[in-house]
Amino acid sequence: MSIGHTLLGLLEAGPRHGYDLKRAFDEKFGHDRPLAYGQVYSTMSRLLKNGLVEVDGIESGGGPDRKRYAITDAGITDVETWLSQPEKPEPYLHSTLYTKVVLALLTGRGAAELLDVQRAEHLRLMRILTQRKRKGDLADQLVCDHALFHLEADLRWLELTAARLGQLAQEVRR
Amino acid sequence: MTPAGTLLCATDLRKAYGPTKALDGAEFSIHPGEVVAVMGPSGSGKSTLLHCLAGIVTPDSGTITYAGRELSAMNDSERSALRRGEFGFVFQFGQLVPELTCVENVALPLRLAGVRRKEAERTALHWMSELEVADLGSKRPGEVSGGQGQRVAVARALVTQPRVIFADEPTGALDSLNGELVMQLLTEAARSANAAVVLVTHETRVAAYSDREIVVRDGKSRDMERIV
Amino acid sequence: MSKPRTWARDLALGTRFAFAGGREGWTRTLLTGIGVGLGVALLLITSALPSAMSARDERGAARTTFSSPTAERPGRDTLLTAQVDQSYRSYGVDGRLLQPEGPDAPLPPGLTAFPGPGEMAVSPALDELMKTAEGKLLRERLDGKIVSTIGDEGLVGPGDLYFYIGSDQLGKIADGTYVERITAFENHIEAPPLDPVLTLLVVLTFVALLMPVAVFIAAAVRFGGDRRDRRLAALRLVGADGRMVRRIAAGEAFAGSVIGLLVGTGFFLVARQLAGAVSISQRSVFPHDLNPEFWLASLIALAVPAAAVAVTLLALRGVVIEPLGVVRTATPRRRRIWWRLLLPLAGLGLLAPMMGRGNEGGQFNQWQVSGGVVLLLVGITVLLPWLLERVVGRLGGSGGVSWQLAVRRLQLTSGTAARLVGGIAVAVAGAIALQMLFAGTEGEYTKDTGQDPARATVSIMPRHGTDAKLDELAATVARSKGITKAVALRSTTGSPDPDRADQDVNLHIGSCAALAELARLPSCEDGDAFVLTGAPDPSAPQGAPAAPGTTLYVGDPRGTEAGADGSAPVAWTVPADARPAPAHKDPIGLLRTGVLLTPAAAPKSLGTHQFAQVYVLVDPAVPDGLELARNASFKAEPLATAMTLTQTRTSARFGSIRTGLFVGATLVLVLIGASLLVSQLEQLRERRKLLSSLVAFGTKRSTLSLSVLWQTALPIGLGLALANTVGLALGAVLMRMSNVRVRVDWASVAAMTGIGAGVALVVTLLSLPPLLRLMRPDGLRTE
Structure with a gap:
């Protein structure tokens, strides 16, 4: 995720202090990891240098740095460009799991057990996410669902692989 | 043989339909208040396991114990009484009586157990409001959406305050949003009533509402918890 | 396109x-x-x-031969023939005597050659009957040699019992009334139109x-x-x-x-x-x-x-x-009542003006009647869906689960049930109305004949001209097996003043035994005469009391009919020593008036102007005594008419129509029951999954079976109620139309309603096995 673009987008609603920016970010997107203040600071100075934001004013006295940032026209254009560009879908072509299965087959270890263990592990995580989804708000639900769908996709792959394990073993050992 | 504290427990179930072995030594156990997902590919014998556990189908061999009673030793009417009083059912489709109104459908199990109509419908309405479908009371199943109908069906499964709820692909005919809603309401209501849920599904996201998972493959069951 | x-x-x-x-x-x-x-x-x-x-x-x-061409004298193409219809047990056995007088005599239809004297041609059915034990006595009566079988063109149906007997005795009695001399079998008489009520x-x-x-x-x-x-x-x-x-x-x-x-x-x-x-x-x-x-x-x-x-x-x-x-x-459109009521009302409107027209000989307008009845009956089929919808709509589904399921089902789809039950209702309503009408008319057509079979079971009326042989006939019959008594009685009329018909006196001539059948005689020997006393039957159209010493012109007092033998009235005086005798009812139930005469006291040379009868009493202990009497009568005098005396007489036509109607209505109900069953089964198969899931959560089989019963019984019950109402109303109207006193024939109402209810029950019973099969858990298997 591009933190720079996200902070820029948050600034578009109006000028803010760096600390407010961090809080807004954490509230909306930082479910798992809150943003470190240092990261906000470094990102903002990069944006400043690129002319995407400007300092709207400095409050004196309160703390070490109470800069208020505002977005520039170039910054707005930059946000717009980022939003309008589709994300590149991840190809997921290099899978650790696949590697493990093939290796298990090659070395004569139990590939089915491997898949089952993985399956149980996936489902355990799905249960946790489902639990969290039930207690959380809509934002939580959406984020968890995103993860759940990915896990489900993995699980389907696990099932499919389990069903074709014999075929795969033949090909691998050839 | 029964593990301590289990409510419903089955060992070495075998059942064949003609030459096809639907169950070939399946095991199962569930505790009160537990939600167990039964998963597996199509034709693996999930539904047969559920039907055996619920006393709808008699297995060819094996034992099923419910609350200390042996199911195979009961006759048909005893098992019917058990299903009426202690079990609840949710199916994929074909379960709401189309000519009865929703509230009458929900009240049906109570009425079958001999509860007077007014009282049965009052209880039914309570459960319908738990499942957020109280406003559908006087509508017929044909007039409500699939998700609403399924929630009515869940209300019906809960209305007798059963100790075990059997759910066979309860979200099979629903989109994911409605499916999730039904699962959420079902598991919550079951947990608060300390009822066990046997959940047959092929969707992992639905299975994720369970506490534990059992996979049925080729008529044999595997408890995934013990693997980890 | x-x-x-x-x-x-x-x-x-x-x-x-x-x-x-x-x-x-x-x-x-x-x-x-x-x-x-x-x-x-x-x-x-x-x-x-x-x-x-x-x-x-x-x-x-x-x-x-009613209107066949006749000839006066024997010729090449003449045939002497006489009708000799017989009764045998419950069968009517008709037949003719045939005596060809020339080579071109007309053959009756179905024959290829005339049977010779004493020989017979019989219909296949009669042949078969006479070969069985049941027809043994009949064979004794018709004992001629069977030489041929009557062909189909001479029979009304395959079961027709008919015979032809060859004869050589008819020439002596060819009088044009009993024996006709015809030159062809032709008949131009139109069958009389059916009685309007029968129509x-x-x-x-x-x-x-x-x-x-x-x-x-x-x-x-x-x-x-x-x-x-x-x-x-x-x-x-x-x-x-x-x-x-x-x-x-x-x-x-x-x-x-x-x-x-x-x-x-x-x-x-x-x-x-x-x-x-x-x-x-x-x-x-x-x-x-x-x-x-x-x-x-x-x-x-x-x-x-x-x-x-x-x-x-x-x-x-x-x-x-x-x-x-x-x-x-x-939401199906709510059914409206007004046009549904219009149909039966229109039907009643068509029928009402015809009330009371039946027995004035007036014909009914067939179209109007059929139209009225059809409208009334169609009214049932259109009223029933409305009624069913209303009634079922009212039933709130209280009561047991089975009742609730059935009522709700009917509330949703009552159309099919209503249509089929409509058929049942029409049949039942029509049948009730008709049975009512039949029962009512039957009361009129079934009359107490007043005849007393305990005293005489057969009365033989010989043809004219054989009166001389009456006593001989009586004696022959009396000698036959199983006959207790046979007495001969002759009656004729005398008038003191031929210009006044109301003064006619009846004369009854017979042996003392025969006269005792008509009155209580103080004592009697040949030569005695009695004057009948006792309340003269006011309904008797004729028969004035006779005083001893009065001179009467006996025979044909007014000479209106020339006797076959041209006999003139005979002047005769009632003997002065005639004693009074109180009359009692004769074997056919008549109270006679006039004078009783033993043969020696009777006027002579009466010619053909007298009416002769032989009363035959059969020994009730002898089985088939009646047939024995008929046999004896036929043997002694084939042209005599043997009449059975019975207490009551029913119109046979009604009996068979009633039975036919009953059978027909039952068949129709069974037919409709069959289609009810088919639709029921179809409905069950359609609900296979639902039934299985109902069983899964513990529904008793009896609950579902009962609900199937209600589902059939409720519409049929309503249909029958409506059918009874309409049927009784229609019946009443029809009875008024036929001028019959309105009376409800509860027996047939109960019978038809019972059959209808039986159909409901049978349909339910027959749909139970498939229902139970469908309730097996297999229905839940989806994979």
């Missing part, structure tokens, strides 16, 4: 579907075919009845029985309809529009009805053959007489497929076939 061509194309497509649906499709089409076929066969038989009846009548008339009854019977058949056909056309509709949804998915699928559905129904026509024709042909072997109260029909009227048959051939198409289109009116399934219109 032009409109007719699209129609033709879609109908053809539907026809193809009717046969292409695999085994299941075939079964359904066949079921429809058989159902429609049964109805068609019934219609064909009905349409063949008029021609069969007229063929019977024609052949029956051809062998009578009414026949018309009604047909209407009441045919309407349910129509209802049944309409139902049969839609056998399996629901499943077909669902298949049509698949056609919508591949791009057929709403109108197209309707036409395709109509095509399927059309195909079914055409199969039905073929099957029905087959059924009819079989039934026609069977008809030859069946004889109901001695009425039988030759298969070759059962030829449907051409125009009626064509009407059936056109109307049945047309009705099939119309019914399908009507049934699909409330159904929307979407590409993804069949949707019944969610």
Whole structure:
């Protein structure tokens, strides 16, 4: 995720202090990891240098740095460009799991057990996410669902692989 | 043989339909208040396991114990009484009586157990409001959406305050949003009533509402918890 | 594409579907075919009845001689013949004596040669009867050698009992009344028109029985309809529009009805053959007489497929076939009452003006009667859906679960049930009305004859001219086995003043034993005379009291009829020593008046102007005494008429019509029961999954079975209630029309209602095994 673009987008609603920016970010997107203040600071100075934001004013006295940032026209254009560009879908072509299965087959270890263990592990995580989804708000639900769908996709792959394990073993050992 | 504290427990179930072995030594156990997902590919014998556990189908061999009673030793009417009083059912489709109104459908199990109509419908309405479908009371199943109908069906499964709820692909005919809603309401209501849920599904996201998972493959069951 | 061509194309497509649906499709089409076929066969038989009846009548008339050309003198082409109809137990056995007088004498139809004197020609049925133990006594009566069999053209039906006996004795008694000399068997007399009340009854019977058949056909056309509709949804998915699928559905129904026509024709042909072997109260029909009227048959051939198409289109009116399934219109229009009431009221309106017209000899307007009755009965079929909807709508579903399930089901779809039950209701209503009318009219037609069979079981009336041999006849009969007593009695009239008819005195002449049958005699020997006393029957039209010493002109006092022997009235004086004797009823129930005379006291040379009778008393201990008496009578005097005395007399015609109606109504009810069953089973199969899930959560089998019973019993109960109301009303109107006192025949009401209820029960019972099978948990298996 591009933190720079996200902070820029948050600034578009109006000028803010760096600390407010961090809080807004954490509230909306930082479910798992809150943003470190240092990261906000470094990102903002990069944006400043690129002319995407400007300092709207400095409050004196309160703390070490109470800069208020505002977005520039170039910054707005930059946000717009980022939003309008589709994300590149991840190809997921290099899978650790696949590697493990093939290796298990090659070395004569139990590939089915491997898949089952993985399956149980996936489902355990799905249960946790489902639990969290039930207690959380809509934002939580959406984020968890995103993860759940990915896990489900993995699980389907696990099932499919389990069903074709014999075929795969033949090909691998050839 | 029964593990301590289990409510419903089955060992070495075998059942064949003609030459096809639907169950070939399946095991199962569930505790009160537990939600167990039964998963597996199509034709693996999930539904047969559920039907055996619920006393709808008699297995060819094996034992099923419910609350200390042996199911195979009961006759048909005893098992019917058990299903009426202690079990609840949710199916994929074909379960709401189309000519009865929703509230009458929900009240049906109570009425079958001999509860007077007014009282049965009052209880039914309570459960319908738990499942957020109280406003559908006087509508017929044909007039409500699939998700609403399924929630009515869940209300019906809960209305007798059963100790075990059997759910066979309860979200099979629903989109994911409605499916999730039904699962959420079902598991919550079951947990608060300390009822066990046997959940047959092929969707992992639905299975994720369970506490534990059992996979049925080729008529044999595997408890995934013990693997980890 | 032009409109007719699209129609033709879609109908053809539907026809193809009717046969292409695999085994299941075939079964359904066949079921429809058989159902429609049964109805068609019934219609064909009905349409063949008029021609069969007229063929019977024609052949029956051809062998009578009422208006045959006669000759005065014997010639080459003359035939002497006399009718000698017999009764044997419950059979009527008719026959003729034949004596050809020349080589060209006319042969009666069905004969190739005249039987010689004493020889017989008999119908096959009579031949068979006389060969059995049951016909043994009859064979004794008709003991001539059987030389030939009467051909079909001389018989009214295969069960006809008829004989011809050759004779050489007729020449002596060829008097033109008993024995005719004819030159040809020709008859131009039209059968008298049926009594208007009877016509009414026949018309009604047909209407009441045919309407349910129509209802049944309409139902049969839609056998399996629901499943077909669902298949049509698949056609919508591949791009057929709403109108197209309707036409395709109509095509399927059309195909079914055409199969039905073929099957029905087959059924009819079989039934026609069977008809030859069946004889109901001695009425039988030759298969070759059962030829449907051409125009009626064509009407059936056109109307049945047309009705099939119309019914399908009507049934699909409330159904929307979407590409993804069949949707019944969610809220069916509430049924309105006013036009439904209009029909029966119009029917009553047509019938009301004809009240009281029956027995004035006035004819009913057949169209008006049929119209009125049809409207009234159709009124039932249109009122019933409304009534069912209202009543079921009121029932809140309180009561048991089974009741609730049934009521709710009916609330949602009461149409099919109402249509079928409508058929039952029409049959029951019609039958009740008719049975009421029959029972009422029967009271009038069944009369106490006043005859006393304990005193004489047969009275023999010899033909004129054989009076001299009366005593001989009595003696012959009395000698026969099983006869207790046979007394001869002669009656004639005398008048003191030939100008005054009201002064006529009756004279009864016979032995002392015979006279004792008419009055209590103080003592009696030949030569005695008695004057009858006792209350003269005021209803007796004639018979003045006679005073001893009065001179009477006896025989034919007014000389109006020249006797065959030209005898003139004889002047005769009532003996002065005639003693009074109190009259009592004679064996045929008459209280006689006038004078009783022993033969020696009677006037001589009375000629033919007297009426002679032999009263025969049969020993009740001898089995078949009655037949023995008849045998004796026939042997002694074949041309005499032997009349059985019985307490009451019923019109035989009514008895058979009533039975026929009862059988017909029962058949119709069974037919409709069958289609109720089919639709019930179909409905159950459709709900297989639902039933299984109901069982899963512990529904008792008895609950579901009961709900099936309610589901059938409720509409039938309502239908029967309505049928009773309409039936009783119609019956009352019909009785008023026939001038019969209105009286409810509860027995038939109970019987018809009972049969209706029985149908409901049987349908439920028959649908239980499949229901229980469907309730097995297999229905839950989806994978």
